[in-house]
Amino acid sequence: MPYEPHHLGSRKHVFIDWSLIDPGYGLSFGGDQPESWEMPYGVRLTPHRPRLDPPLVTADRPWEQGNAKTGIGVYCTLFEDDGLFRLYYDSGDMSGELDVDEDIGTQRVMAYAESSDGVNWVKPVVGTVTYQGSRENNLVYGLDASPGRDAHGATVFKDPSAPADERYKIIHIGSYEGRFCVFGGTSPDGLHWRMIEKPLIPAYLSDTQIVARFDPDKGRYAAYFRGWTKHEHGTSHGRRIICYAETDRFDNWPRPRPLVTTAMYDDVDVDIYTNGYTPWHGADAHLLFPAFYRHNGDFTEIHMMTSRDGIDWQRPLREPVIPAGEPGTWSEGGIYAGTGIVSLRPGEWSIPFSPRRASHNRVFFDNSAPETGVAAATWRQDGFVSLEAESEGACTTLILDFTGASMRLNAWTRFGGEILVELADASNDNRRVHAPAVEGRSFEDCDPITGDSVSHTVTWRGESDLSQWAGRPVRVRLRMRRARIYAMQFVTG
Numbered sequence: 001m002p003y004e005p006h007h008l009g010s011r012k013h014v015f016i017d018w019s020l021i022d023p024g025y026g027l028s029f030g031g032d033q034p035e036s037w038e039m040p041y042g043v044r045l046t047p048h049r050p051r052l053d054p055p056l057v058t059a060d061r062p063w064e065q066g067n068a069k070t071g072i073g074v075y076c077t078l079f080e081d082d083g084l085f086r087l088y089y090d091s092g093d094m095s096g097e098l099d100v101d102e103d104i105g106t107q108r109v110m111a112y113a114e115s116s117d118g119v120n121w122v123k124p125v126v127g128t129v130t131y132q133g134s135r136e137n138n139l140v141y142g143l144d145a146s147p148g149r150d151a152h153g154a155t156v157f158k159d160p161s162a163p164a165d166e167r168y169k170i171i172h173i174g175s176y177e178g179r180f181c182v183f184g185g186t187s188p189d190g191l192h193w194r195m196i197e198k199p200l201i202p203a204y205l206s207d208t209q210i211v212a213r214f215d216p217d218k219g220r221y222a223a224y225f226r227g228w229t230k231h232e233h234g235t236s237h238g239r240r241i242i243c244y245a246e247t248d249r250f251d252n253w254p255r256p257r258p259l260v261t262t263a264m265y266d267d268v269d270v271d272i273y274t275n276g277y278t279p280w281h282g283a284d285a286h287l288l289f290p291a292f293y294r295h296n297g298d299f300t301e302i303h304m305m306t307s308r309d310g311i312d313w314q315r316p317l318r319e320p321v322i323p324a325g326e327p328g329t330w331s332e333g334g335i336y337a338g339t340g341i342v343s344l345r346p347g348e349w350s351i352p353f354s355p356r357r358a359s360h361n362r363v364f365f366d367n368s369a370p371e372t373g374v375a376a377a378t379w380r381q382d383g384f385v386s387l388e389a390e391s392e393g394a395c396t397t398l399i400l401d402f403t404g405a406s407m408r409l410n411a412w413t414r415f416g417g418e419i420l421v422e423l424a425d426a427s428n429d430n431r432r433v434h435a436p437a438v439e440g441r442s443f444e445d446c447d448p449i450t451g452d453s454v455s456h457t458v459t460w461r462g463e464s465d466l467s468q469w470a471g472r473p474v475r476v477r478l479r480m481r482r483a484r485i486y487a488m489q490f491v492t493g
């Protein structure tokens with residue numbers, strides 16, 4: 001019986017697991033003598049840590065200044081919108097506006113900044129929120145703009161399925177009839193908001209950043225929430241976890257279900273504070289950058305999780321991908337990731353994060369620590385995990401079919417390293433017969449790939465055309481030396 005090929009199409013494949021790599025067979029079936037069949041060797045999956053860049057925005061407005069209790073908070077959203085970078089961040093010195101000692105941490109206002117180049121950020125006067133008698137500020141949600149509600153745990157996203165006057169959505173927590181609830185709102189421009197009166201989820205505590213989006217593949221809304229293993233209203237027993245829900249209607253959500261918890265190898269004092277969800281651009285993959293809270297030390301650190309479907313998650317590193325800082329640094333009290341991936345510079349991807357000098361509970365005893373603002377953690381494009389051969393390595397894909405006319409790799413090699421690619425005809429592939437190399441597309445014909453490129457077109461004796469093999473069952477064989485492959489994609493043209 002022929003194998004059903006993996007339908008790769010023109011989707012970008014990123015190496016977060018072994019799902020596309022054949023495990024091989026130590027002894028092939030039949031034949032005159034035993035031999036191995038498509039056995040991989042010398043390759044591994046390697047997660048990578050980011051570069052930490054200077055702040056995008058700092059606390060330079062009266063309503064942003066203060067300390068961990070009243071200044072710029074830790075929750076933020078960053079995305080590109082038709083060539084404009086938009087940053088929404090938790091802010092607000094509520095002195096004289098609200099009683100900050102009442103229900104600390106839930107009386108927040110959302111501020112807005114934008115950039116056309118990813119380098120120079122502007123805090124425009126929006127004129128939406130009244131602060132100390134003036135609307136000359138960059139505040140967009142909270143106070144008189146959303147009477148009775150604030151922006152705690154808020155995320156903004158652009159909804160491609162919505163009519164123009166509801167194109168932007170906001171989701172956040174608040175209080176209703178004495179219980180915590182999840183609330184939302186809509187906007188035509190992301191600056192001027194209309195509250196949805198009824199709770200999206202009544203009587204549900206998700207007291208950190210909720211990350212929601214419209215999932216175009218499912219045609220539904222999906223969101224990641226804070227949850228608890230054990231919890232009653234007004235108490236904080238049990239462990240913090242990540243929960244998940246989907247809905248056809250943004251204004252009506254089911255109760256979120258548990259999704260991600262700590263693992264058996266995690267320390268006993270650790271739970272998951274935030275989720276930091278973001279989709280992986282252009283690939284069938286998803287990312288979480290959750291803040292793990294260490295109770296004994298009273299600080300947070302960012303971990304990284306990966307998934308194919310947004311439901312089943314793996315953690316490629318047991319250690320934090322961004323640890324808390326050393327004493328005296330901007331993040332000695334902890335670090336939190338916001339949501340969103342943008343390319344602030346060509347060939348790089350960045351997520352927003354908030355470093356904290358004050359630890360989680362320090363604000364209840366000492367409010368002297370000033371906060372920094374919102375910064376960026378930066379990887380190469382698609383550079384979160386790679387297929388790597390530290391010395392010599394090789395592997396073969398499962399049988400697949402593709403659409404397109406050429407293959408591109410996001411790859412990097414050390415000095416003396418190279419990557420070779422072979423396309424094999426898998427029409428009659430089985431464990432008795434090795435799939436033969438396509439004529440002219442063998443390892444011997446391949447022009448070695450060296451150096452560093454996020455989009456290297458694979459060629460064989462100068463030719464890249466694979467169009468006659470589009471839609472047909474093939475295998476891709478890779479030989480690597482001192483090299484990394486971050487992504488592989490078949491493209492048109």
